[in-house]
Amino acid sequence: MSILQVHDVCVNLPTEDGVVHAVQHVSFEVDKGEVFGIVGESGSGKSVLTQAITGLMPGAEVSGTAVFDGMDLLTATPKQLRSMRGNKIGMIFQDPLSSLHPYFTIGSQIVEVIRTHEPHTSREEARRRAIEMLEMVGIKNADQRFGDYPHQFSGGMRQRVMIAMALVLRPEMIIADEPTTALDVTIQKQVLDVLRDMSDRLGTTVIMISHDLTLLGSFADRAMVMYAGHQLETGPVEALFSRPAHPYTLGLLHSSPDAEGDRKRLTPIEGRMPSLLDVPTGCVFAPRCPDATDRCFREAPPRVTLSDGVTVSCWMKTDPTPAEAKPEIDEFVLQRARDRAEEAAAQASRSGATEEWPVDRNAPIAVVNDLHLTYGAGTRNAVEVLKGIDLTVNRGDSIGLVGESGCGKTTLARVIAGLLPATSGKVTLLGKDNATVTKAEWREQRRHVQLVFQDPYGSLNPRRRVGSIIGEPLRIQHHWSGERLKKRVQELMELVGLNPEHYNRYPGEFSGGQRQRIGIARALALDPELIIFDEPVSALDVSIQAQILNLIQDLQDAFGYTYLFISHDLAVVRHVCSRVVVIENGRIVERGDTDRIYDDPQAAFTKRLLAASVRAIPPQSPATASRVMVKEVAA
Numbered sequence: 001m002s003i004l005q006v007h008d009v010c011v012n013l014p015t016e017d018g019v020v021h022a023v024q025h026v027s028f029e030v031d032k033g034e035v036f037g038i039v040g041e042s043g044s045g046k047s048v049l050t051q052a053i054t055g056l057m058p059g060a061e062v063s064g065t066a067v068f069d070g071m072d073l074l075t076a077t078p079k080q081l082r083s084m085r086g087n088k089i090g091m092i093f094q095d096p097l098s099s100l101h102p103y104f105t106i107g108s109q110i111v112e113v114i115r116t117h118e119p120h121t122s123r124e125e126a127r128r129r130a131i132e133m134l135e136m137v138g139i140k141n142a143d144q145r146f147g148d149y150p151h152q153f154s155g156g157m158r159q160r161v162m163i164a165m166a167l168v169l170r171p172e173m174i175i176a177d178e179p180t181t182a183l184d185v186t187i188q189k190q191v192l193d194v195l196r197d198m199s200d201r202l203g204t205t206v207i208m209i210s211h212d213l214t215l216l217g218s219f220a221d222r223a224m225v226m227y228a229g230h231q232l233e234t235g236p237v238e239a240l241f242s243r244p245a246h247p248y249t250l251g252l253l254h255s256s257p258d259a260e261g262d263r264k265r266l267t268p269i270e271g272r273m274p275s276l277l278d279v280p281t282g283c284v285f286a287p288r289c290p291d292a293t294d295r296c297f298r299e300a301p302p303r304v305t306l307s308d309g310v311t312v313s314c315w316m317k318t319d320p321t322p323a324e325a326k327p328e329i330d331e332f333v334l335q336r337a338r339d340r341a342e343e344a345a346a347q348a349s350r351s352g353a354t355e356e357w358p359v360d361r362n363a364p365i366a367v368v369n370d371l372h373l374t375y376g377a378g379t380r381n382a383v384e385v386l387k388g389i390d391l392t393v394n395r396g397d398s399i400g401l402v403g404e405s406g407c408g409k410t411t412l413a414r415v416i417a418g419l420l421p422a423t424s425g426k427v428t429l430l431g432k433d434n435a436t437v438t439k440a441e442w443r444e445q446r447r448h449v450q451l452v453f454q455d456p457y458g459s460l461n462p463r464r465r466v467g468s469i470i471g472e473p474l475r476i477q478h479h480w481s482g483e484r485l486k487k488r489v490q491e492l493m494e495l496v497g498l499n500p501e502h503y504n505r506y507p508g509e510f511s512g513g514q515r516q517r518i519g520i521a522r523a524l525a526l527d528p529e530l531i532i533f534d535e536p537v538s539a540l541d542v543s544i545q546a547q548i549l550n551l552i553q554d555l556q557d558a559f560g561y562t563y564l565f566i567s568h569d570l571a572v573v574r575h576v577c578s579r580v581v582v583i584e585n586g587r588i589v590e591r592g593d594t595d596r597i598y599d600d601p602q603a604a605f606t607k608r609l610l611a612a613s614v615r616a617i618p619p620q621s622p623a624t625a626s627r628v629m630v631k632e633v634a635a
Contacts, residue, residue, distance in 0.1 A: 003173060004030040004335070010062035011045070011076075011229075012224050015495040018277045019061075022048040026064075026222050026231045027303075032172075035206045037220035037237070039213050039252070039539040042512070043273050045229040046209045050175050053088060054396035055081040057178050069172065070412055087117045090166030096158035101148040106161045107146035110168055133164040156187030156403060162196055173205040173407055174198070180215070181538075182284045184404045184568045191220050204304040211541050213252045217241050225249050228273050228284045231303075235310030247320035254322055255546040257575040265553070266575070267323050268546035272511065283315070290323045291316055319521045329577070337558040351631040363431055365417050365530050365562050366393040371425035373408075373415060384459075385411050387427070387586040393530065396562040398556060398576035402570060402609065408586040411564045413532045416564070417449045418442060430529060447477050450523035456515035460507040466518055473525040492521040496551060513544030520551065532564045537572060549575060556615040570613040574598055582606045 011023035023045040025042035030036045038046045051057045051068035053073050065074045069088065073081065085091070093099040101109060110130040114121055121129075127146070137160045150158055159179055166174050169564050176195060180188040190472050196219065198204045210216055216223050224234040225248060233246040251269040262408045271288035274280060280578045283289070286296040286478065293315070301315045313321075371389040376382045385408050393399060393416075401409040414420045416427055427434040430448055437445065450473075453459040460469055471489045474480045480488065490500035496517040506516055516536060523531055533552070536543040553576065555561055567573050573580060574592075580597045581591040590603040 001027040001032050003032040003069065004207075005065070005067045006053065007065045007067075009049065009053065009066060011048055011057070012061040013048075013057075014059065014061070016365075020276045021279050022060075022229050022276060023052065024229045024279060026226070028231070028234055030173075030205060030207060032205055033199060033203045034222065035196065035208065036221045037210065037216035037223035038207065039216055039223055039228060040226035041211060041273060041543060043227040043228070043276070046226055049178055049226075050177065050207065054085060054175065056091075056092070063137065069456055070187050082486075082519045083117070084172070086113055087169050088172050090171040091171070092159070092162050092166050092174060092175040092176040092179050094181055096150075096155065096162045099162060100152055105149055106134075106153070107131075107148075110161075111167050113168055114167055116546055117627045122153045130164070131170060133168045134161070136503075137164045137167070138190060139164070149193045154182055154187075155163050156190060159183065159187070159191050160194065163191070163198075167198055167202075167204070170202060170399060171204065173207065176206060176208045178211070180210075184403060185570060185609060185613040192579045195219075211340070212256070213240070213249070213542070214256050225252070229276055230284045231313065232285065233310060233314075234313075235308065239308045239310050241306075241320065245306060246285075246314050247291050247316075247321070248285050250320045250322060251288075252542055257546075257569075257571040259547070263424055266550055268542040268550065270323070283313070291320055315573040319587060331354075340451065347514055352556075364392050364394050365397070365430065367389075367428040368392070368412075368416065369426045369428075371412070371415065371427060372423045373411060373420065374423045377423050385586050386415070386422075389586075389588060391429075391581065391588070391591075393562060393564065395419075395529075396556075396560050398565060398577045399563060400573035400580045401566045401583060402568070402573055403583035404609075406569070407583045410534055412583070413451075413534065413564055413566060415530060417443055417451060417530075432622060443477075446473075448529040450526065450528040450530075451534060452516075452519050452523050454511060454538060456506060456519050459519055460515060465504050465506060466510070467508070469518060470521045471526060473522065477526055481604070488525075489521075492525060495555075496521045497525065497547070511544070512540055513547055516540065516544075516548055517551070520548075520555075524555070527559075528561075530562045530564065532566070534566045535568070536565075538567065538569065545572070548626035559580060582609070 006029070007027045009023060009026045010021070013020040013022050026049060036332065038049070040046055048057065052060055052062045054077070055073065055078070059286060062074055064074065064625070068084070073078070076084070081588055086157070100106065105128065107127065107130055110133070111123065111126040114126040114129060115123070131142045131146055139145060139160055139513070150161070174195070179195070180191050183191065190473070195206055195208070199206050208216065208220060213223070213225075217240075220237050222235060223237050225232045225240070227248050227549065233240065233244065233249050240249055241253070254267040255265065255269060271290055274284065274287065282297040283292070283301050284290040289296065295315055301313045302310060305311050328329055364534045368389055368391040371386050373386040374382050374384045389412060401412065403409055411420065415422050416429065418429065422435070425540065429445065430443065445561065457619065467486065467489050470492055471480070471485050474485055474488060486503065490503055493500045493503065497512060498517050498521065507518065510518065537548050542547065552563070556563060563576070565573060565577050577594055579586055580592065580594050582603060584605045590597065590606045597606065598610065601610055
């Protein structure tokens with residue numbers, strides 16, 4: 001029995017540049033008690049669709065029907081929608097910190113939800129129900145934490161509070177918008193387990209939005225794939241995984257490290273999503289589709305139904321073919337590596353092989369001995385973050401640092417880079433003790449250690465042009481300027497796959513993946529000995545993530561760079577890194593070759609991390625195996 005029937009919904013957003021056609025002719029149904037996934041790249045219209053049908057997009061031009069419990073949400077009055085939201089339809093947003101009011105305790109915010117919709121409920125009864133729901137979603141000592149503020153909870157715990165707030169009135173349906181993005185794998189699993197448990201125990205219907213198809217494969221019953229505001233494929237997750245009917249769905253699967261495994265090269269979806277200011281006449285995915293024909297560019301495909309329950313919008317009458325991966329390393333990258341080696345040899349010959357900071361090419365890049373770091377050392381509120389770390393980073397290594405948030409991964413990397421002073425212990429970087437180097441030597445050290453940060457937009461100055469951002473290290477360290485600097489910056493842009501002609505553009509004119517490439521180009525400018533990647537792909541779509549991961553591997557293969565790679569995504573770490581270091585509460589609990597760690601973990605914490613990261617691929621159903629390819633036009 002369907003609880004939500006969406007038919008021919010279109011959402012247009014008026015802007016200064018014109019009307020953005022964010023959602024176009026989307027139709028689907030969700031059964032009562034079902035977990036329904038909506039997946040696609042950023043900008044595909046997933047969040048706009050769900051927010052529009054629940055009345056959360058004022059100013060949007062919405063057409064079609066969205067019938068929930070017999071009421072069309074698109075024609076409901078504001079009063080009717082207010083009574084529905086929270087009471088019958090719960091909402092879990094992507095960022096729990098910005099969704100929770102920082103000035104009010106989490107208990108008072110949940111009580112407010114109860115008393116707004118049930119004004120006759122006493123405060124004592126509302127408090128009891130709030131504590132009961134907090135306990136149900138896994139908040140320990142809920143009665144004591146009832147009076148805590150949002151900032152006193154971790155990211156995963158704040159997300160649990162949001163789930164409790166959404167569930168406290170026992171709504172019939174919950175819309176979860178990217179509820180696990182950027183969470184640790186253990187917290188991610190806990191959040192998904194809570195949602196699945198609520199669905200099983202209370203019969204709650206869950207609509208989950210995600211850009212990760214493999215995540216939905218282990219969680220949802222059915223899923224809808226969206227692209228550029230269009231619905232491309234809808235059906236049971238086992239059918240979407242075992243035999244995707246649309247080339248875009250197949251492309252999403254091949255972009256994920258989960259699908260490829262180990263260090264095999266990923267196959268990203270080439271090209272970019274089209275502008276939504278103009279509705280294309282043909283198939284919206286045709287410019288990026290490896291199977292596109294002339295007809296795909298001329299005519300929009302019909303929406304047809306297959307025998308296994310899959311609905312697809314595509315002209316093809318056969319299974320899509322996987323796109324071919326590009327060569328292992330681009331010839332430009334290889335040629336640039338040869339040029340750089342010749343330049344270094346010539347410079348060493350002219351200078352008599354003397355350097356301001358002499359580097360022993362046979363010694364490890366970094367050696368950490370019994371490292372301790374305590375914030376607020378010597379005070380009553382001292383917090384020990386690193387507790388006796390020993391680590392050796394050899395030349396050419398790619399070491400993955402994994403662990404839960406707050407375990408000390410980023411702190412360790414920053415101490416190694418010299419950005420934080422250690423409380424005790426020793427860090428030897430390129431043969432010199434970090435604690436004894438002079439200010440002049442610190443400046444020179446910056447040439448040899450570079451960082452690529454998690455947020456590619458927040459780490460770039462929005463008021464400076466890309467050429468200036470990438471060239472800044474060269475101006476500071478080498479005093480380069482003019483044509484020499486511009487030529488080097490454009491070479492770096494081409495090296496990381498950016499158009500050198502975009503030298504004078506601002507960061508805001510680039511996509512998220514392109515901005516991350518800008519950050520990588522800036523890190524490569526001084527040809528560093530060590531590059532630290534701090535969650536470089538956690539906020540990117542799987543296709544863009546695949547491009548960045550391929551680039552990182554290509555650069556190491558060509559130039560022999562040494563990497564420290566911090567990530568909470570264990571599939572990404574396995575794909576990139578040759579060695580893994582597992583950190584728990586400031587201590588290394590296990591280390592070793594990547595395959596050994598993943599195939600035969602020894603520490604209990606490592607086993608727990610890996611168990612939380614495993615995503616069961618749905619088995620192929622008999623109906624999928626015997627799919628009838630004679631298509632029937634859907635009503």
